[in-house]
Amino acid sequence: MYTKKDIEQLDRISRLKIINAVTGIKPANLIGSINSDGLSNLAIFSSVVHLGSNPALLGFISRPQTPEVGHTLRNIKENGSYTINHIHPNFVKNAHYTSAKFSAEESEFELCGLTQEYQKDILAPFVKQSTFKMGMQFVETLDIKHNGTVMVIGEIQKLIIDNSAMVDDDIDLQASNSVGISGLNSYYELKKIAQFPYARIEELPEF
Amino acid sequence: MYTKKDIEQLDRISRLKIINAVTGIKPANLIGSINSDGLSNLAIFSSVVHLGSNPALLGFISRPQTPEVGHTLRNIKENGSYTINHIHPNFVKNAHYTSAKFSAEESEFELCGLTQEYQKDILAPFVKQSTFKMGMQFVETLDIKHNGTVMVIGEIQKLIIDNSAMVDDDIDLQASNSVGISGLNSYYELKKIAQFPYARIEELPEF
Numbered sequence: 001m002y003t004k005k006d007i008e009q010l011d012r013i014s015r016l017k018i019i020n021a022v023t024g025i026k027p028a029n030l031i032g033s034i035n036s037d038g039l040s041n042l043a044i045f046s047s048v049v050h051l052g053s054n055p056a057l058l059g060f061i062s063r064p065q066t067p068e069v070g071h072t073l074r075n076i077k078e079n080g081s082y083t084i085n086h087i088h089p090n091f092v093k094n095a096h097y098t099s100a101k102f103s104a105e106e107s108e109f110e111l112c113g114l115t116q117e118y119q120k121d122i123l124a125p126f127v128k129q130s131t132f133k134m135g136m137q138f139v140e141t142l143d144i145k146h147n148g149t150v151m152v153i154g155e156i157q158k159l160i161i162d163n164s165a166m167v168d169d170d171i172d173l174q175a176s177n178s179v180g181i182s183g184l185n186s187y188y189e190l191k192k193i194a195q196f197p198y199a200r201i202e203e204l205p206e207f
Numbered sequence: 208m209y210t211k212k213d214i215e216q217l218d219r220i221s222r223l224k225i226i227n228a229v230t231g232i233k234p235a236n237l238i239g240s241i242n243s244d245g246l247s248n249l250a251i252f253s254s255v256v257h258l259g260s261n262p263a264l265l266g267f268i269s270r271p272q273t274p275e276v277g278h279t280l281r282n283i284k285e286n287g288s289y290t291i292n293h294i295h296p297n298f299v300k301n302a303h304y305t306s307a308k309f310s311a312e313e314s315e316f317e318l319c320g321l322t323q324e325y326q327k328d329i330l331a332p333f334v335k336q337s338t339f340k341m342g343m344q345f346v347e348t349l350d351i352k353h354n355g356t357v358m359v360i361g362e363i364q365k366l367i368i369d370n371s372a373m374v375d376d377d378i379d380l381q382a383s384n385s386v387g388i389s390g391l392n393s394y395y396e397l398k399k400i401a402q403f404p405y406a407r408i409e410e411l412p413e414f
Contacts, residue, residue: 002366007263014376019260021378022341022366024293025387025397026257027231049256050233051268052354053226056214059351061258086231092401094414100406113414134229142349144266144360147259151358153351159209159229169221171228173389180232180387180397182380185405188397190232193386194299195393199307207301207320 021183028087028181030095032125033075040116040125041071042108044098046181056156064148071104080138081123085130086178092187131162132176228390235294235388237302239332240282247323247332248278249315251305253388263363271355278311287345288330292337293385299394338369339383
């Protein structure tokens with residue numbers, strides 16, 4: 001057991017490792033973007049979250065920007081376009097190393113061995129190796145004043161999924177071979193264990 | 208492939224099922240709360256997200272409130288206390304059925320076969336069956352104007368984890384037997400496949 005005080009007194013690295021893992025499994029996505037000079041950027045994010053289905057809105061958390069980090073949000077603000085690409089087991093290592101602090105002039109695509117792919121009507125680059133990806137249009141940012149982070153909100157413009165990801169008319173994340181992240185650097189495969197109907201009071205099982 | 212227009216033209220249920228699954232795997236948590244009359248509430252959430260480690264802040268998304276739904280946020284606003292409890296395979300079915308529309312007078316703990324547990328200094332009830340849980344203090348809400356949802360932000364007051372969840376000084380979500388959710392009703396077990404060091408440019412592997 002850790003109290004608030006115990007957490008505050010942990011050394012920085014231990015605290016980062018623990019607190020980044022407490023929410024449970026996180027989705028593993030690469031976000032692609034491009035600046036006005038045509039320089040592409042690719043960064044791993046574990047904070048993509050569903051906000052609504054109509055309109056189809058997703059959010060992600062961007063940390064406080066400095067000259068060295070935050071190229072993704074800077075690019076998104078320049079032209080409104082970005083892509084969200086699921087990570088699969090065969091390129092988790094490539095994806096992980098996009099988190100190194102490359103300069104704005106360096107493209108993580110090239111340095112991490114991933115391939116840019118462009119799609120009609122979407123300015124930002126997709127990850128060719130991903131079989132589950134979305135073209136996004138920026139909507140707004142929300143400031144989280146307590147720690148300077150920002151929630152970036154966007155709407156899905158294009159959803160590209162392999163037919164094999166659909167099982168019985170439902171997206172199956174084991175079939176799509178999508179991975180999860182824990183903490184800052186651990187990657188997990190998914191194994192489907194249960195599916196239940198929409199929960200109605202009149203159909204409540206005996207517990 | 209689905210364009211924005213294709214997504215808009217899907218029937219409501221198909222759209223909910225698909226768009227709730229596109230972010231990838233989501234953490235499976237039960238949020239416990241209690242109102243000023245001492246009536247407890249328990250609800251499943253797949254939107255818990257890490258916002259920062261110092262202070263240790265977590266967020267989750269609450270849908271627009273109506274008299275029938277939103278008891279969790281109402282309770283949190285009354286007294287500032289809530290708990291976040293990981294879901295394990297042996298009670299995924301119980302956890303799923305907390306999403307049925309019970310009235311404010313009914314406690315999901317009792318009706319879904321889960322046990323309340325109280326801890327010193329935390330007003331809201333924990334889930335006894337969970338071996339990975341947190342007592343939270345409400346900080347603020349952020350309105351997402353585009354669809355009326357709200358991000359609820361809180362700080363960790365107490366983190367209770369089983370020793371078996373710690374492997375080599377790191378939280379291991381396979382060892383803690385934490386599960387993930389896809390869409391509205393599919394549950395996944397986790398299998399750790401890789402762990403990499405903090406990514407430094409000077410230690411970039413050959414890709």
